[in-house]
Amino acid sequence: MNRIDKKFCDLKSKKKPAFIPFITAGDPDLQTTKALILEFEKRGADIIELGIPFSDPIADGPIIQASYYRTLVRGIKVAQILDMVSELRAVSEIPIVSMVSYSTVFKGGCQAFIEKACKAGLDGLTIPDMPVEENNDIFEAAKKKDFKVVCFVAPTTTDERMSLITQKSEGFLYYISVVGITGIRDKLPDDIVQNINKLKQMTSTPIAVGFGVSTPGHAKLIGKVADGVIVGSAIIKEIEKHTNEPSEKLVNKVGEFVGQLIEGAKGSIDV
Amino acid sequence: MGMTTLKSKAQKHGDSCKVTGFPDKLGHFGRFGGKFVPETIMPALDQLEKAYLEAKNDPAFNTELEYYLREYVGRPSTLYYAERLTKKLGGAKIYLKREDLNHTGAHKINNTIGQILLAIRMGKKRIIAETGAGQHGVATATAAAMFGIECDVYMGEEDMRRQALNVFRMKLLGTRVIPVTSGSKTLKDATNEAFRDWMASVRNTHYILGSVVGPHPYPMMVRDFQLVIGREVKKQILEKENRLPDYLIACVGGGSNSMGLFHPFIEDKEVNMIGVEAGGIGTGIGQHASTLTSGKVGILHGSASYVLQDDDGQTLPVHSISAGLDYPGVGPEHSYLKDIGRAKYVSIIDDEAVNAFQECARMEGIIPALEASHAIAYTMKFAPTLGKDKIIVICLSGSGDKDSFEVAKKLGYKI
Numbered sequence: 001m002n003r004i005d006k007k008f009c010d011l012k013s014k015k016k017p018a019f020i021p022f023i024t025a026g027d028p029d030l031q032t033t034k035a036l037i038l039e040f041e042k043r044g045a046d047i048i049e050l051g052i053p054f055s056d057p058i059a060d061g062p063i064i065q066a067s068y069y070r071t072l073v074r075g076i077k078v079a080q081i082l083d084m085v086s087e088l089r090a091v092s093e094i095p096i097v098s099m100v101s102y103s104t105v106f107k108g109g110c111q112a113f114i115e116k117a118c119k120a121g122l123d124g125l126t127i128p129d130m131p132v133e134e135n136n137d138i139f140e141a142a143k144k145k146d147f148k149v150v151c152f153v154a155p156t157t158t159d160e161r162m163s164l165i166t167q168k169s170e171g172f173l174y175y176i177s178v179v180g181i182t183g184i185r186d187k188l189p190d191d192i193v194q195n196i197n198k199l200k201q202m203t204s205t206p207i208a209v210g211f212g213v214s215t216p217g218h219a220k221l222i223g224k225v226a227d228g229v230i231v232g233s234a235i236i237k238e239i240e241k242h243t244n245e246p247s248e249k250l251v252n253k254v255g256e257f258v259g260q261l262i263e264g265a266k267g268s269i270d271v
Numbered sequence: 272m273g274m275t276t277l278k279s280k281a282q283k284h285g286d287s288c289k290v291t292g293f294p295d296k297l298g299h300f301g302r303f304g305g306k307f308v309p310e311t312i313m314p315a316l317d318q319l320e321k322a323y324l325e326a327k328n329d330p331a332f333n334t335e336l337e338y339y340l341r342e343y344v345g346r347p348s349t350l351y352y353a354e355r356l357t358k359k360l361g362g363a364k365i366y367l368k369r370e371d372l373n374h375t376g377a378h379k380i381n382n383t384i385g386q387i388l389l390a391i392r393m394g395k396k397r398i399i400a401e402t403g404a405g406q407h408g409v410a411t412a413t414a415a416a417m418f419g420i421e422c423d424v425y426m427g428e429e430d431m432r433r434q435a436l437n438v439f440r441m442k443l444l445g446t447r448v449i450p451v452t453s454g455s456k457t458l459k460d461a462t463n464e465a466f467r468d469w470m471a472s473v474r475n476t477h478y479i480l481g482s483v484v485g486p487h488p489y490p491m492m493v494r495d496f497q498l499v500i501g502r503e504v505k506k507q508i509l510e511k512e513n514r515l516p517d518y519l520i521a522c523v524g525g526g527s528n529s530m531g532l533f534h535p536f537i538e539d540k541e542v543n544m545i546g547v548e549a550g551g552i553g554t555g556i557g558q559h560a561s562t563l564t565s566g567k568v569g570i571l572h573g574s575a576s577y578v579l580q581d582d583d584g585q586t587l588p589v590h591s592i593s594a595g596l597d598y599p600g601v602g603p604e605h606s607y608l609k610d611i612g613r614a615k616y617v618s619i620i621d622d623e624a625v626n627a628f629q630e631c632a633r634m635e636g637i638i639p640a641l642e643a644s645h646a647i648a649y650t651m652k653f654a655p656t657l658g659k660d661k662i663i664v665i666c667l668s669g670s671g672d673k674d675s676f677e678v679a680k681k682l683g684y685k686i
Contacts, residue, residue, distance in 0.1 A: 054585065056586050058308070058470070101584065102307050103585075103586075104583055107584035128309050129573070131307070154311040156311050156474070157310060157313070158314050161313065176309075179470070
């Protein structure tokens, strides 16, 4: 069984939502990324969303753009990221889904990319710039390997598209909470709970919510209604804040921040 | 190349034997095109496609579009016989399609008038656009001013420096010019930023993309709004020469002026098409913007096409003296025309373009845009190799007034 499916099964029996931190692979360096993943796992994160840096991420706000940019400037390659994941698999079974641009997947050949990702120990992909109707080959190649292609639903998605997407998405369904790009926001949209509940009625696939989820309070709100809580920009901002400090200190500080988000998501603190 | 070979090449792409009638329902031109954008804007593209196809078949829409193109833009633009240039080069007869004579000084306004009418039809209250040289930004700002619609234009900081005059023109027209400081601070990054704005504003905003690039339906729709160039040329050349031209030559950045010129001639097999890309200062990474002549197939800004990128699909830096050609991608239909051999693509370096810029000014009293200077530069090399009975039509896509400062600097003049 794929690690993502197994995780959601376990969590369902415990009646707890998954907490899914997003980090950029290689920011500030790959060894720190590996250490951060292990730290997040230790603190109770359920699934890791690992961003593969891309030069032109149109769904991302300034924080993730900057993170991708400083990582690419240092010359990181996809092969190095996959090597890091392989190394990590010697010590951890935490499910990892990679956020990757279709440009990168397409470049080396879709099937070859999935095979390499699978071999390295990734459990799935989210491809934010690939709509569900575009590429059946990817879904078929993934299915053969029990590898998950996680699809997106946005607040602008029509009912017709929603049913198409819910049929295609595997592992979980990524609900984009806001009309807009990734980034830290003070407040989540008023209609978010209503939208998640509507989506829940259309599918039995777990629903994880991201974009704009920034504080333990947000995590708590989302954790009550959705099956998963995704936080990206707020964590990247925290990494950026400690980027000049020694790796151990950075990992510890960011770990503490993620710990609070986890407590929020799991509803074990008052926020 | 004969049509039979063309058709067999088209079949390789899994298409029925045709060279026109593209794109398919999902926006594919053979293996190129498509819609590779975040889900948030997918519904807006569907809405845009539907609205466009309805408008295209609505006589009232077409009458209105023709009205503004005639009364406001000043169409048809002339097809001018460049007699002195022709005689000096001593070969083929050269005609210039004078898109520089359009209101705002370039072909870009053909598309912005069409798209703004569509935006109004869809009930959108705000317009956004990206711009490189500033010609598309000015054309968008102009249309927005004329129709009284709020308009924001994204422009790379580096381009704002190179094209300060156009920045001022947009501001005069009541548009907000938003500087883009990410990445290379040029057209590619301005396009990213416009998409990001649209991610958040999609419900009330229409994004006027300026070239035959981006996700479907843009490559098809922008092409259609630019077809007026080629259709006029066809009529004008038949009146003047009683036959079709032997060569069509136009510059290619994203490729809208060239596609507008080429497309109406696609089934006229005796007409050869040559697209001229920016060769910059060399063939190394970051020294040029010759996407079709040296790129590989990849994904950028929502479609599959030839792209300048590395083996991980990361976009590579590009360079051209011409801000309008300084782009690492190209329209998917050009990629298709290249693959099936219907059009040929060549490259011209900065110095050759600057030389052609001056030559056209001296010989014809016309200062061409640096973009169009690439097409003229290629013609200066190519025309002398042809007989005097041959006819070349160059798309003079825009006026070079905007480039005067940049060229003066390059030539060591202080203004």
